[in-house]
Amino acid sequence: MRRGRSVQPLLAALLTLLAVTSASPQSVIKLPIVAEITGGGASVGAMWRDAVNLAVEEINRKGGILGMKLETSVQDTQTDPPTSVAVMRRVLNDKPFAIFGTVYSSSTVANMDITRQAGVPQFTGSESVIISQKGNDNIFLTSFTQDTGMAKQVRWLLDDLKAEKIALVWVNNAFGKGGHDMFVQFLKERGKAPVVDISTEVQQADFTPELTKVRASGATHVMVYNHEEENARFMIQLRKMGLTVEPVGETTLCAQTTITPGGAAVNGAKCHVGLTAGSPIPLMVDVSRRFQEKYNRVPDHNAFKGYIGVHMLKAAVQRVGGWDQAKVRACLHNNVFTTAEEAGLLMDLYVNEKGSLDRPSFIVEVKDQKSVVVKTVGMLGGPYNVRPCK
């Protein structure tokens, strides 16, 4: 009886699992969303999920892809890599065509081997450079990684802003370190180095050490590369100390999630960003409007990534002309996709042999607590050729 009691919950759990993972009809294409719905990454995962759902809904309304309807489901990784691995395995049992997620790099690195073994193409919202360095031919990013992003950033800083002395403040985790290493590398290629190189912690509240160092170094520009809340606090304190250094950033500094808590202190910050709701590109403006209509909030760059990811899949499948995972995978390497053939891509993009993107990007400035696009930056490399995939 004792044993019975301990086995009962196990059996109940297993039965539920069996019921839940039973086969579904084959007339739809399954595209599960594996994302951070709870835990530290909740806001990020929610944006990704909502955008993917929006894209799928729109596609289905117009008849699907190659006549097949798409079906999504949402799986929560709890922003925990081991859980994301478990969730990924469960999702693969259903034999999906492709997977959308995860967004956090530490989870993606953990779970991308499994999707590769299963041969299911994975579209991720992660941006960390380590993902493209693992030699995985099954992973497709929906933004450029830090090696492309920082290359563009440095080019803009030195050529456009003519920055003389640059201080670097970065958050000490995989995201920040990746950005830091790339930034320093590209500066080095131009014969420069940051005059200050100081790391911060997630949830850090006081940035006086960083700010005093920046002030003492006489830096003209400070590259601010933390997560959004920390950026907000940093900017508030920068203004409080009356520093005259120019704040510049890459994606996070000028994001709405930095501006909202940071308020007027963030005004004047200039950033190079891959995607922004303030983009003047009509396709993006339109998606932003539809997102706001459906979800009552402004999409952030994670939402755009999710949306574009779905359309990357659509473009590849259409070019291949069929639902063949291996061919779709091959098509998504070393290839250019334009908005002419697939408007949902929002911008022309090039997918390189590592699954990472090259794409136009934007220079924004924060004015009146809004991110305003002041310039569009073209692709880093190219010109690229369109490869057929049949």
Add this chain to the structure above:
Amino acid sequence: MPLGRWALRGLALAAALALCVVLPSTLDQYKLYVMSLTLVYAILAIGLNLTLGYAGQISLCHAAFMAFGSYAVAILGQHGVPFEIGLVIGVTLAFGWGLVLGFPALKVKHHYLAMVTLGFNIIVFLVLRNWESLTGGSFGISNVARPAWGSLSFKSDRAYYFYILAWAAVVVASAYWILTSRWGRAFRAIRENEMRAEVVGVSLMNYKLMAFAVGAAYAGMGGALFAPLLGYIDPGAYTLDRSIQFLMMVVLGGLGRFEGPFIGALVVTVLPEVLRGSEGLYLIIYALAVILMMLFMPKGLVGLWDLAWRSSRSVISPSTSSASPR
């Protein structure tokens, strides 16, 4: 003739082992992974249960001990060192640090000890993150190698599951042996009342130290098995949050009860899967469950079947009263 409590446990364990050996042939890769993970977490929980549940020493740094095991196996594996050697080194490291931390355990009590272990966890995390050349820093270590004996490789999920199961059986057997020996009796005496135990002749120092160190060693073992299961490790897996997760696991299952860690590991690993529909509420439900459990069922889920067990017996003998240590 009624069987003793521990003899019954032995039988139950043997049956559970048989189940664990037979079941996987019917499971797909996902459920197999969940079972493997549960076994690993159970090993960790057994360690913490030993330290906290039996010897009453608060440890908030089991994730750090786990890290020693994981990183030992991962780093040495990168240099071609056989898995078992990495495992032994990891376990020894964890045991060693358990001894080192055990010393302050003698001088301080309860909340002070919680702070020391908490501080240790944070420091270990920082070292793991910042010592890039050794640990890969924030970027972690990928492709952690699974064990292989010559031509016999445990790379496949099924094979690795059995490998984990074998070590889990060793851990459980050793825990069983410890708890039925005089060590076990000494631990329980210390947990009940330190002063009294000392008066009766229990050498507090030795036992507290051992409780810490052995609990740490188990955590190291769990960590060593964890790394190749996941295939990728980074410092973020070994934070204070993780230590607290293990604490919850042990508490939910039942502190100081032999079955506790298994139930706790099972519940914490499997529950989110069962609660799939309630997107986002698991953590809230756990937290609520922990609070309610402390209020009404401090013995954990094991306490549930205590009640059922007791109410189903017609004769109530003194040995099953809730006051006596188990």
Add this chain to the structure above:
Amino acid sequence: MTDFVQLCVAGVSIGAIYAMAAIGFVLLWQTSNTINFAQGEFVVLPAFAMVLFFVIFRFPFAVAMVATVLVSTLLLGFGVKELLVTRLLKMGVLPLVIATIGLSLLIRYSLQQFWTPLALPFPAIFSRDPIRLGTIVVSLEELGNILFAAATIGALQVFITHTKLGWAMQAVAQNRTLASVLGINVGRLVTITFMLNAALTAIAAILIAPVYLVKYDIGVSLGLKAFYAAIIGGFNQIRGALLGGLLVGVVETLSAAYISSHFRDAFALVILIAVLLLKPEGIWGVKEEWA
């Protein structure tokens, strides 16, 4: 040199905040042997309440402040004590510790799930215009935090040493059994202590919110620092909390600037562990008796 002073001012300012969170912690320990692992969240919840009253409902600042303190005192003081602590205290230290860990997770993830996972802006209480004193730049916010914290701690100290209720608290802190024999209603006093703690954390929230911004997870780091502060300074003395808080704030800031920002979180920890090993009752603490 100017940088050094600048850093010290910042360290003291943030340390004052840590001290505010640590005092109540110390009070709870003294009177009821409660280690409140949810102390950080006891600050976060009132911070969200402030957002509700001041930003959303647009009450005048003073009204919002009073409302926040009342809500906090009721829920986190009276509520937590009557529903949780009374029952758990009888079972020993461990169940209570674990329950407060559970409580901290409950508050944190409920706020994240049911309100928002994003950071909310909070209007500054004191002016943020830079004031230049030579080459050092401070703002009213830094000074305000320091002064406010000092005033609160001073008031508390007066309360403890010069009022009947304060004496009763001291009595209970020193020897609960004896105090009870002397006719003090210990249970009620503990409730009052909890309510006092909740009021203190609510005030701390109002000071902290403009600096930390209001987000569900700011309690994690704050709670930790409050523990460090309380233990380093002296777990059973209010001025210990003040000393501890200031020390943690200053050490953190200085070491990040002069030693290594990579190990920023470690320096206060090293001091903590040293104190625990060498003088476990804290720098200004008094050795505890078996009560």
